[in-house]
Amino acid sequence: MKTAFIFPGQGTQAVGMGRDFSQRHPAIFGELFEEANDILGFDLKKLCFQGPIEQLTDTAVAQSAIYTVSVGVFRLLTQEGFRPDVVAGMSLGQFAAIVASGALSFQDGLQIVKRRGELMSAVKEAGDMVAVITLNEQLMQQVKEIVTTLGGNIGVDNSPTQVVLSGAATKMKECSEELGTITGVKPRHLRVSQAFHSPLMLEVEDELMDYVSQFELKNPTIPILLNCGPSFGETAQDIFDDIRGQCTRTVQWRKSVDKLAELGVETLVEVGASRTLIGLLKAWQGLKWTTNTTDSTSNYMRTVKTLKTQAQVVKG
Incomplete structure (x- = not known):
């Protein structure tokens, strides 16, 4: 059975995100939030756990929060021994997918996400x-x-x-x-202040990519679907170009899901504090998926149980 890990994008932030995981898995999430706080220069953990929602929804904060929690859950799944056959992320979620693919470190990715959010928030045209x-x-x-x-x-x-x-x-x-x-x-x-993935973002594209070029992108070790077309990123350059593309071009999530079906993926795991992407799958009538979420520790444990059962079936 082929398995895909999919990572949600902006708009999935909520007060309390990551709190239950921190309580149950302090070794992983404690370290993760400490790293995030050092990089960001503010208390991301407090904002995730306590809000207020108005501050958590700010583009620069929300993107860092969603990214950090998604990577944390991915680390837990990795610790359990799970390795997906393919990864994909919607918009912002692509950065967590890039980390999961092995092409970028968490620390470097967070710095990029932080700068991305800052630049997008500062676009002049409403x-x-x-x-x-x-x-x-x-x-x-x-x-x-x-x-x-x-x-x-x-x-x-x-x-x-x-x-x-x-x-x-x-x-x-x-x-x-x-x-x-x-x-x-x-x-x-939508409750947003900027037009993401539109020509308005051309204003920040070059500055963002100049910043991204400072960090080491590697060739992925796990196949990753690109945002701006139904194809895989096979090299660091492919991923770099896709980061640029999603500034102003359409994010082709529908084509990504079609590609997963074409590849014979049967199990999908939405990795992070969301079940939005799993909800979208209802629109693909006729396709049968085993869907899993990790938006709470209880759903995470159900997902772990499902993946372990499938692994046993494969081993026979």
């Missing part, structure tokens, strides 16, 4: 993001045609029935109003 959910795939095709006609931009292609539009606030308002007139289409503005 942006907006709109999640659009449809009843079926046919309606989604209609949505994409309308967005193209209006000159809008798709920031994230989540699933056959969900996309996230991203761009200038005025353009997002125009798209949202037009799509809201269609029966079976639900546009919803």
Whole structure:
């Protein structure tokens, strides 16, 4: 049975994230949060455990929090002896996936994530993001045609029935109003201050990549799916180019999931304080997955039990 570890992106932060893991696994999470606090220069652990949510939701904080907790859970799974056949991450989640692939250290990745969040937060032109959910795939095709006609931009292609539009606030308002007139289409503005994965991010792209180039990226030892196309990153340069690409290009999560199915992956584990990516899988009708989450220690233990049972079946 092939297994994929998938890592969630921004928007999955919540007060209390990582707290139960820290209590049950202090050796791993205690060290992890100490490293994070030293690198970030603020108490990430306190913000994750106690909030307030307004501060935790700040782009620079949220990205560091999600990344750190995801890597922590990955370390626990590794300690249990589990090694995925492939890894993938959505947007921000890609950085935890890069660490899991063996191409980047946690410390270097956190510094990149911190700087990424700072630069994105400082983009001058006001942006907006709109999640659009449809009843079926046919309606989604209609949505994409309308967005193209209006000159809008798709920031994230989540699933056959969900996309996230991203761009200038005025353009997002125009798209949202037009799509809201269609029966079976639900546009919803997200609580963000910037338009991630849109041309507005071109302002910070070069500065971010100059910063990323200071750190050592290695060739991955575990196959990693890239964000900007249904292909694997086989070299450090592939990963570097993908980090650049996701600044302004569409994150192709739908194609990533299609690729996992094509590869024969049967077991998916969402690694981190979220079950968002597992929830999206419901839109792939006809595909049967064994899905697992690690958003709490109880769900983590269920996942460990499932993976151990599967390992025994494979050994026969």
